[in-house]
Amino acid sequence: MLKDKIYKDIKSGLRQLRLRINKNYTVEIPNVAEHGDFSTNAAMLNAKANNMNPRELAEKLVEILAKSKSYKSVEVAGPGFINFKLSKSVYHKALAEIVKAKKTFGSSDYGKGKKILLEYISANPTGPLNVVSARAGAYGDSLHRIMAFVGFDPFSEFYVNDAGNQVDILAESLEIRYRELHGDPLEEFPTEAYHGEYIKDLAVMLNSVDGSKLFHIAEKDRLERMKDFALEEIHKMQVESLNRFDVNFDNWMSEKKLRLEGILEEALSYLAEAHCTYEKDDAVWFSSSQFGDEKDRVLIKTDGNPTYLVPDIAYHLTKYQRGFDVMIDVLGPDHHGHVAKLKAALIALEMEVDRLEVVYLQHINLLDNGEIIKMSKRTGKIITMDDLIDEVGKDAARYFFLNRRPSAHLDFDMELAKKKSSENPVYYCQYAHARIHSILKKAKKEKISLKDYDIKNLKKLDKPIELDIIKKMLELPSLLNACADHREPHRLAGYVHELAGMFHKYYAKYKIVDADHKELSQSRMYLISAVKNVIAISLDLMGISAPEKM
RNA sequence: GCGCCCGUGGCUCAAUUGGAUAGAGCAUCUGACUUCGGAUCAGAGGGUUAGGGGUUCGAGUCCUCUCGGGCGUGCCA
Numbered sequence: 001m002l003k004d005k006i007y008k009d010i011k012s013g014l015r016q017l018r019l020r021i022n023k024n025y026t027v028e029i030p031n032v033a034e035h036g037d038f039s040t041n042a043a044m045l046n047a048k049a050n051n052m053n054p055r056e057l058a059e060k061l062v063e064i065l066a067k068s069k070s071y072k073s074v075e076v077a078g079p080g081f082i083n084f085k086l087s088k089s090v091y092h093k094a095l096a097e098i099v100k101a102k103k104t105f106g107s108s109d110y111g112k113g114k115k116i117l118l119e120y121i122s123a124n125p126t127g128p129l130n131v132v133s134a135r136a137g138a139y140g141d142s143l144h145r146i147m148a149f150v151g152f153d154p155f156s157e158f159y160v161n162d163a164g165n166q167v168d169i170l171a172e173s174l175e176i177r178y179r180e181l182h183g184d185p186l187e188e189f190p191t192e193a194y195h196g197e198y199i200k201d202l203a204v205m206l207n208s209v210d211g212s213k214l215f216h217i218a219e220k221d222r223l224e225r226m227k228d229f230a231l232e233e234i235h236k237m238q239v240e241s242l243n244r245f246d247v248n249f250d251n252w253m254s255e256k257k258l259r260l261e262g263i264l265e266e267a268l269s270y271l272a273e274a275h276c277t278y279e280k281d282d283a284v285w286f287s288s289s290q291f292g293d294e295k296d297r298v299l300i301k302t303d304g305n306p307t308y309l310v311p312d313i314a315y316h317l318t319k320y321q322r323g324f325d326v327m328i329d330v331l332g333p334d335h336h337g338h339v340a341k342l343k344a345a346l347i348a349l350e351m352e353v354d355r356l357e358v359v360y361l362q363h364i365n366l367l368d369n370g371e372i373i374k375m376s377k378r379t380g381k382i383i384t385m386d387d388l389i390d391e392v393g394k395d396a397a398r399y400f401f402l403n404r405r406p407s408a409h410l411d412f413d414m415e416l417a418k419k420k421s422s423e424n425p426v427y428y429c430q431y432a433h434a435r436i437h438s439i440l441k442k443a444k445k446e447k448i449s450l451k452d453y454d455i456k457n458l459k460k461l462d463k464p465i466e467l468d469i470i471k472k473m474l475e476l477p478s479l480l481n482a483c484a485d486h487r488e489p490h491r492l493a494g495y496v497h498e499l500a501g502m503f504h505k506y507y508a509k510y511k512i513v514d515a516d517h518k519e520l521s522q523s524r525m526y527l528i529s530a531v532k533n534v535i536a537i538s539l540d541l542m543g544i545s546a547p548e549k550m
Numbered sequence: 551g552c553g554c555c556c557g558u559g560g561c562u563c564a565a566u567u568g569g570a571u572a573g574a575g576c577a578u579c580u581g582a583c584u585u586c587g588g589a590u591c592a593g594a595g596g597g598u599u600a601g602g603g604g605u606u607c608g609a610g611u612c613c614u615c616u617c618g619g620g621c622g623u624g625c626c627a
Binding site: 026028029030031032035039041044047048054077078079080081124161164165166192281282283285294295297298299300301302303305307308309312332333334335336337338339340360362363367403404405407408409410411413416419420424425427428430431432434435438439441442443446475478479482486490491494497498501504505507508509511512513514549550 | 552553554555556561562563564565566567568569570571572573574575576582585586587588589590591592607608619620621622623624625626627
């Protein structure tokens with residue numbers, strides 16, 4: 001908000017100087033306090049466009065800008081930066097705005113209602129969700145919340161691969177376990193089948209519903225029943241895990257349903273119409289190498305079944321048909337080979353491929369006492385999302401996932417996440433919130449409240465750290481915009497930690513509630529209640545609770 | 551081989567997307583509880599941003615090469 005104002009002031013200054021304006025200049029908060037509250041590179045960027053010396057242009061701009069009452073000082077520095085210092089009263093007014101905005105502080109119409117499709121997790125419906133899904137869930141759900149908060153229109157979707165090869169194997173795996181229950185075990189469990197214990201649980205459940213009657217129907221019907229049962233139960237499991245993790249989807253898109261709607265054939269016929277399919281070796285190929293892929297890909301296998309590429313193309317066509325401005329696929333790092341093929345198809349079909357964005361979330365190492373926990377799908381030794389939530393809790397898990405850039409590999413220290421001390425950043429943030437609540441409660445006991453507070457007394461907030469805290473809070477709106485623009489919710493995790501830290505320092509240094517100085521106490525309470533609010537907003541956007549007691 | 555991602559104090563990560571003196575936490579060391587929640591605070595040490603070259607007023611960030619790590623490169627999904 002303050003940034004925008006300064007940006008505009010500079011623009012009008014440049015106009016007054018009758019210069020050609022390069023609008024790419026920025027207004028930033030310097031990381032060195034001596035450089036002022038804000039600084040701009042406007043003179044440097046515009047000097048070039050007007051063939052001037054940067055410092056000379058800066059001097060002229062300063063002359064104009066210094067006339068405004070909002071600025072305590074405007075100075076030229078270094079190679080041509082212009083540094084602004086704002087009057088305290090500007091910050092006091094801004095603080096009142098934050099308090100007035102309550103839970104809407106930081107929200108805006110910045111996204112202009114742009115329709116965004118967020119597809120994430122999309123784990124196979126063949127087992128419980130794992131920690132990779134947990135990271136994707138934390139990431140996608142928080143991005144969704146942030147985007148909605150700053151005025152985009154996000155829509156989250158989980159794509160369920162409930163058709164094709166892997167669900168056939170799922171049905172077969174269940175059948176093996178079902179037979180075992182009835183005293184008919186296989187000598188050797190097939191390596192490609194699913195080994196997890198949960199399949200045995202499913203067999204028991206199925207048995208309690210259907211008993212032995214599945215032996216008396218045709219194999220095809222039996223496997224179909226197995227498949228439907230397993231898919232439904234696993235879906236329920238996944239939804240339950242996601243609920244525990246506070247991750248919600250606007251839509252679950254079923255591949256099976258897409259297939260029934262004939263959309264695969266539709267996609268294939270579009271590709272054929274575009275003359276980029278051909279037959280070779282009894283298979284149908286897509287000439288994807290014409291569209292940026294390394295080589296051509298098979299669409300229909302010699303056995304007559306489509307490869308996974310076909311439903312995926314079809315699914316993405318539905319995304320385009322549904323009219324989203326931007327489509328974001330959140331994928332694991334093992335999928336990037338796949339995107340080239342998909343994009344080739346979209347280009348072939350003359351779709352605006354730039355509207356499809358792919359975010360790759362990197363792998364996770366779970367650490368226990370500094371040791372990487374080795375996981376193996378084959379032996380069924382995996383740590384599930386539920387295990388993780390049981391171990392460290394939802395809040396800690398979400399924070400740890402969100403504290404990293406999506407493109408960064410992540411070492412998840414389970415010991416640290418479990419700790420209830422300052423070493424653990426989640427508790428550090430939550431503690432600040434709880435502490436503020438407690439202080440305000442204490443004030444109430446001493447009969448000091450904000451009900452009769454006159455904001456004229458805000459001028460009593462004159463300590464540097466008090467102004468720093470206000471400045472930090474004022475960063476939230478543009479920070480959230482940046483999180484949304486760059487699809488990087490991790491910035492918010494760092495931000496809330498910084499703000500919490502400033503509060504803890506403040507608390508240690510200054511007494512907030514002091515019955516002998518009512519107006520000062522009220523002013524400080526006013527400040528920290530704003531901090532409480534901003535922490536709560538930030539944590540909520542990350543799907544983390546803001547407790548009043550811990 | 552080719553493609554994508556990554557490389558920042560001992561460890562895990564930031565760095566306002568090209569800005570000024572690269573910041574936090576953990577770990578280590580020193581201090582602070584008869585005081586609003588010590589789940590906290592004050593302080594110290596620790597860096598040639600893997601390495602070379604380039605682009606420009608200015609590079610951890612962009613380009614290029616080299617080295618190292620991860621992933622991909624199926625008629626599996």
